[in-house]
Structure formats: structure tokens, C-alpha cells
Amino acid sequence: MENIDLVYLDKMEHIKKNEFDKTLLDNQKYLKNIMENSIQYQDSLGWLDISEWAGETAISNIMEKAERVRRNADVFVLVGVGGSNQAARAVIKALQNDNGPEILYAGNNISAHYVRQLLKKLKDKSVYINVIAKNFETLEPGIGFRVLREYLEGRYGEEANKRITLTGTRGSRLDEIARDNGYDFLTFPDNIGGRYSVLSDVGLFPMAVAGIDIKLLAQGAKDMQSYLHECDPKENIALRYATYRNLLLEKGYDIEMMAFFEPQLHYFSKWWIQLFAESEGKDNKGIYPVSVNYSEDLHSVGQYVQDGQKIIFETFIDVIEQNESLILTKDHVDDKFDYLNDKDFWDINKAAFEATIYAHSDSGIPCLKITLPSLNEYYFGKMFYMFEFACYVSGSILGVNPFDQPGVENYKGYMFNKLGRSDESK
Numbered sequence: 001m002e003n004i005d006l007v008y009l010d011k012m013e014h015i016k017k018n019e020f021d022k023t024l025l026d027n028q029k030y031l032k033n034i035m036e037n038s039i040q041y042q043d044s045l046g047w048l049d050i051s052e053w054a055g056e057t058a059i060s061n062i063m064e065k066a067e068r069v070r071r072n073a074d075v076f077v078l079v080g081v082g083g084s085n086q087a088a089r090a091v092i093k094a095l096q097n098d099n100g101p102e103i104l105y106a107g108n109n110i111s112a113h114y115v116r117q118l119l120k121k122l123k124d125k126s127v128y129i130n131v132i133a134k135n136f137e138t139l140e141p142g143i144g145f146r147v148l149r150e151y152l153e154g155r156y157g158e159e160a161n162k163r164i165t166l167t168g169t170r171g172s173r174l175d176e177i178a179r180d181n182g183y184d185f186l187t188f189p190d191n192i193g194g195r196y197s198v199l200s201d202v203g204l205f206p207m208a209v210a211g212i213d214i215k216l217l218a219q220g221a222k223d224m225q226s227y228l229h230e231c232d233p234k235e236n237i238a239l240r241y242a243t244y245r246n247l248l249l250e251k252g253y254d255i256e257m258m259a260f261f262e263p264q265l266h267y268f269s270k271w272w273i274q275l276f277a278e279s280e281g282k283d284n285k286g287i288y289p290v291s292v293n294y295s296e297d298l299h300s301v302g303q304y305v306q307d308g309q310k311i312i313f314e315t316f317i318d319v320i321e322q323n324e325s326l327i328l329t330k331d332h333v334d335d336k337f338d339y340l341n342d343k344d345f346w347d348i349n350k351a352a353f354e355a356t357i358y359a360h361s362d363s364g365i366p367c368l369k370i371t372l373p374s375l376n377e378y379y380f381g382k383m384f385y386m387f388e389f390a391c392y393v394s395g396s397i398l399g400v401n402p403f404d405q406p407g408v409e410n411y412k413g414y415m416f417n418k419l420g421r422s423d424e425s426k
């Protein structure tokens with residue numbers, strides 16, 4: 001199988017070749033530190049070797065449990081927020097085909113309107129849910145679970161417990177609730193934070209329920225792991241990516257914009273945003289990660305990217321293998337689009353991609369291009385592992401702890417006060 005590739009386009013030479021080579025050499029010390037299993041973040045590195053939580057036994061256990069739900073569910077509701085739902089949602093939204101249960105999402109907002117609409121969608125359907133939360137203190141999944149639990153008990157009575165799977169850390173409140181009520185329980189690994197948890201029960205169980213080939217996804221991640229751990233450091237895509245982005249930050253490029261022309265990648269970019277924002281945005285440091293869904297967003301932020309302040313660099317995802325075809329046929333109306341007759345949407349989209357990256361890099365915007373051989377489970381696995389690894393390297397270069405998120409707690413304190421949470425309910 002081919003690998004993911006990284007190309008850097010920089011017409012104005014913001015980063016000179018010798019500067020890059022020298023910095024890359026210098027940054028190899030961070031890679032070495034990671035490979036030598038630095039003890040610094042030992043309690044957060046359960047994702048680094050995927051065999052710990054996504055080895056063969058784990059995968060077959062997940063598949064067996066998922067098969068029971070797949071056979072019986074019309075609708076499967078994933079209840080979770082942030083690292084607890086983003087990775088599964090990214091893959092399911094991109095790759096799920098028509099067979100298997102419909103996957104819905106709850107516990108990722110506190111909107112009365114959203115939850116009411118969701119409950120309407122469950123009517124007359126066979127409903128199963130999976131609640132995923134590391135500590136089960138976050139408000140969104142907490143009250144999302146309560147609403148759905150009441151709904152399921154109202155509809156199925158004592159049988160409701162067979163329709164509920166909880167994913168939490170061993171010994172957590174969620175674990176106790178599962179034991180007290182006879183719910184199925186999966187493990188949220190203690191040694192993995194939410195945003196790094198895709199290759200564990202957290203990300204893989206909902207994917208398997210949706211019919212995603214999780215074996216292939218784990219294989220992609222495993223191959224990327226071996227490559228990143230064994231390749232020549234000068235070729236290491238994660239080290240190169242981390243080096244480019246930190247050099248660009250030093251030169252005033254404070255915003256990284258992930259850009260793609262396949263809407264299938266929308267939720268993947270949301271996963272990527274959480275990964276880098278929570279890992280690097282601390283101690284008054286970090287690149288601000290955002291994403292754009294081109295070509296649509298060329299008609300909104302495209303103007304700013306091209307002509308606005310030069311504070312943005314773009315990371316394009318270029319999908320190589322054509323995954324669909326739609327030919328524009330000649331039409332009886334003279335709509336002035338005949339120059340596109342017999343052309344495939346795929347090729348028109350590619351032309352838009354090439355024109356955009358040319359126009360942006362030509363006007364001095366530094367552009368990274370990640371070539372993705374195909375949009376399938378295998379390459380999603382590779383991308384997940386590559387970006388997680390790169391985030392660890394990049395956070396180390398930046399000098400921050402890539403595994404905590406102390407800032408998130410701030411607003412929570414004020415919100416809990418407003419809502420009257422007492423110390424006893426902690």
C-alpha cells in the first residue's frame with residue numbers, strides 16, 4: 001500500500017531549504033525522546049502503540065459486541081462530546097454506506113431544539129445507544145444520557161438495559177452505573193485522553209456498529225506506526241509536518257487552515273481541530289487550527305485567504321483515487337456551461353483544487369499538501385495515527401504539554417456556579 005505524502009509549496013520562500021533542513025535535524029531530538037519512551041507523559045501514551053487497545057483481541061471483541069447491536073438496531077445513538085465522539089463521527093459520516101443502523105448523535109450540545117428533533121427521529125425505530133465519557137462529569141453527555149435512558153425505559157421497560165452500552169474508565173461513575181443497571185460496558189483507556197482515543201473501544205465500537213471495517217482502519221494505523229517509528233528521520237512525515245508548522249508560526253503564521261475539496265472530510269477536520277487546539281493552545285502559545293470545505297468556502301473565506309492578512313497557512317488534503325463519477329451531459333438549455341459537457345464532476349473538482357492551490361501559493365501563502373491515496377478505512381487509520389504522532393512532536397517543539405487541556409475547565413467553573421452545582425454532586 002502507498003503511503004501518505006507531504007509536499008510544501010512556498011513561492012516566496014518564507015522557509016529556505018537550508019533553514020528547514022537545519023531545523024529538521026535539530027528537531028530530531030524530540031523524535032528521539034518519543035522513541036525512547038520518555039517517562040514524562042507515560043500516563044497519556046496508551047495510543048502510541050496501537051496493539052495495546054486495538055490489537056487483534058480487542059478488535060474481535062468489539063466486532064462481536066457491535067454485531068449484536070447491528071443485527072437489532074434501526075437507529076444507534078452515539079452519546080458523547082469532543083474526543084468521545086469526534087473520531088467515530090468523522091469516519092462514519094465519511095464512509096458509512098446504506099446498510100446497517102442509522103447513526104445519530106446526542107450529548108454533543110445542550111440545545112432543547114436539537115434533542116426534541118432527535119427524539120422525534122427515534123419514533124417506531126429499534127433504538128440502541130452508546131454513551132462514551134472518560135470521567136462522566138461533562139454536562140452534555142451526562143444529561144443527554146439521562147434523557148435517552150428515560151426514553152428507552154419508557155419504551156422498553158426492563159428490556160431497556162440490553163440496548164445501552166457505556167464506555168468509560170474502569171472504576172468511574174459510568175462503570176458503577178453500568179454494574180448497577182446491567183448495561184454492557186466497554187473500556188475508555190485510563191492512559192489515553194479523549195482526542196487520542198480513536199484506536200480503542202471509544203472510536204472503534206461505534207464505527208463497527210456502523211459497518212466500518214475497523215480491522216482495516218487499525219491496519220492503516222499500525223502500518224503508519226511502524227513507518228514513523230522506523231523510517232529515516234529526514235523522511236518522517238510527522239516530524240516534517242511538525243517542523244514546517246512551527247517554523248511558520250515563528251514567522252507570524254498563527255492560523256493553520258485545513259482545506260479539502262471532498263465534503264466527506266468535514267468531520268475529520270473537526271477531529272483534527274480538537275486534536276491540535278486542545279493539545280497546543282496553552283501558555284499563550286499555539287497555532288489556531290481552522291478548516292474550510294472547498295469549493296463552497298472559496299465563496300466566503302476564499303477572498304480573505306487570497307487577499308487578507310498574511311497570517312494563514314493552508315494544509316490541503318488531496319485525495320488521489322477517484323471514488324465516484326458523475327458526467328455532466330449536454331443539455332437542451334443554452335446555459336453557457338457547454339464548455340463542461342462530458343466532463344466528470346471529479347475532474348472539475350480536481351481542476352478547482354489545482355487552481356486554488358496555485359492561486360494561493362502564487363500569492364505568497366505557504367501551502368502544505370498532504371496526498372491521500374484513497375478515502376477508505378485504511379487511509380483514515382493512517383491519518384489518525386500520523387496526526388496524533390505529529391501533534392505529540394509539534395507540542396514538544398512548541399514546549400507545551402500536548403496531553404492536558406487546563407483551559408477548558410475555566411468556563412465550566414462559571415457554568416456550574418450558574419447552574420447551582422454543589423460540591424457534593426462532584
Ligand SMILES: O=P(O)(O)OC[C@H]1O[C@](O)(CO)[C@@H](O)[C@@H]1O
Binds near residue numbers: 408
Ligand atoms: O469524555 P468526557 O470526559 O465527557 O470529555 C469530553 C470532552 O470534553 C473535554 O474535556 C472538553 O470539555 C474534551 O477534552 C473531551 O474530549
